[in-house]
Amino acid sequence: MKNPFFTVLISLFSLSCFAQENIPFSINGKIGKYFPGEKLYLRYWAYWRDLGKNAIDSAIIKDGNFHFNGLMASPIQASVSRKNGEMVNVYLDSAVMISINDSLKYSKVTGSRINAELPTYESAMKPFKKRFDAAMKVFMDAPESKKTNAEFQDSLRKVAHENIDERIRLQKEFISHNTDNYFSFVAFREIIGGGRDTAIVGPLFRQLSTRLRGLSEAQYFREIFRIEKLTGIGRIAPEFRSEDPQGKHISLSDYRGKYILIDFWASWCGPCKDEMPNVVFAKKKFGQHGFDVLGVSLDKPVTRQNCIRAIGEWKMDWTTVYNLDDHISKIYGITSIPRNFLLDPKGKIIARDLRGEDLIIFLGKNINVKR
Structure with missing residues (x-):
């Protein structure tokens, strides 16, 4: 049974491209005479790019002190807990000091600006x-x-x-x-x-x-x-040049004078396959009236045979080029597919991410279909 309050949406940003160098952190704790010889546990997310991998470390209280250290990519939330579940939440920063009287719950956290700022936020929330x-x-x-x-x-x-x-x-x-x-x-x-x-x-x-x-x-x-x-609406679409499956060099500027849909896809992408019939229909309906499609396949070299097969099976009767060295996807900021950009005859971006009937309706309003 699903708990409506535990339905959590985690957005996986493409932060691996931007990850900072691993930064050392340390936690030094003073606990006095309490819990001698007991083991404490530190839990935290190891790295942003490994979201979902909960790191766990442990330390034994010795002479009233305990110590944790490790690496982080950025300040992250963590907890120090006892086996009985009692815990204190902290933010891992370069150096954190935890002073404990008789309970982790009422510990005093010092030694970093972030942890000093946390109570203000907690109070506001x-x-x-x-x-x-x-x-x-x-x-x-x-x-x-x-x-x-x-x-x-x-x-x-x-x-x-x-x-x-x-x-x-x-x-x-x-x-x-x-x-x-x-x-x-x-x-x-x-x-x-x-x-x-x-x-x-x-x-x-x-x-x-x-x-x-x-x-x-x-x-x-x-x-x-x-x-x-x-790549915002109203911008001239950035130029790119790449190869099609036959090795022919294709440039975006070759399509000036037409409405052109730049369609990012891949043979392994289920949603792309589901959406493709709409693009095929749009090409069939408006292809004789100044509209064309330029596909950009995100298939890597090892799956390019699958790409060629999909072009035929999905009835993609337009040119597709490869995203060589991820060059095109980087220019257009592609982090998920399918995605598309609709250009007017001057090369200006007039719409993005048109799906299903929205693509047909938009084209119908902008392209004069001569009967």
Whole structure:
């Protein structure tokens, strides 16, 4: 059974391209006379590019002290816990000091700017946490028979969406008043998820301080803006030149004077295969009226025979070129497929990511079909 409050969307950014060099971190703890000889556990995400790989380390308390060290690609959330589940949350930074009296829960974390800034953010988010905890209690206290009830689950989803709206409102407010707090960047990243719409991402990003915008973790978003300058609506599509399966060199500029759909795909891409009949139909309907398609295959050399086979099986009666050395996909910022860009006869981008009927409708409004 799915818990509506545990449905988590994790956006896997292509951060491996931007990963900072491995940075050493250390945690030094003073625990006095408590828990002598006991083992403590450190849990954290190893690297952004390995999201989903939870790293676990352990240390034994000796003479009232414990110590952890390791490598990180950027500041990341972690926890130090006892075997009984008692824990303290920290952010791994270059150097962290944890002072413990009689309980991990009430530990004092010092030694890094990020951990000093965390309480301000936690305080700002208390109203959301209160609402979230209340909603979780409703779910947990409900009898098992009720948890499977569709009406009950719908009511929980409604509350969950309201809670998300409240979280975003509080996070936006926090950003506006704490532009140089590291957790403004954390809040920004949570608000936009994997979004690439610069109309949404841009204003929020620009509120952040120069220091935060310059973080290594922020390079993904800086890259979005760089690509948007090249491939945004109204821009002249960047030129490229590549080879088709027969070895013929093809340039985008060869298609000037036509409406051209640059279609990024691959033979191994299921959604591409599902979408291809719509592109085939568009070519058939508008191909005699100044419309054409230029496919860009992301197949690597080892799968190019599959690419050639797919061109025939999927009835792609237009030119396809290879994405040699990932050159074209880098220019256009392609991190997932299918993706497409529609150009007018002057080479200007007039639409992006048209799917299904949207492609046909858009072409119908812009191309004069002579009867």
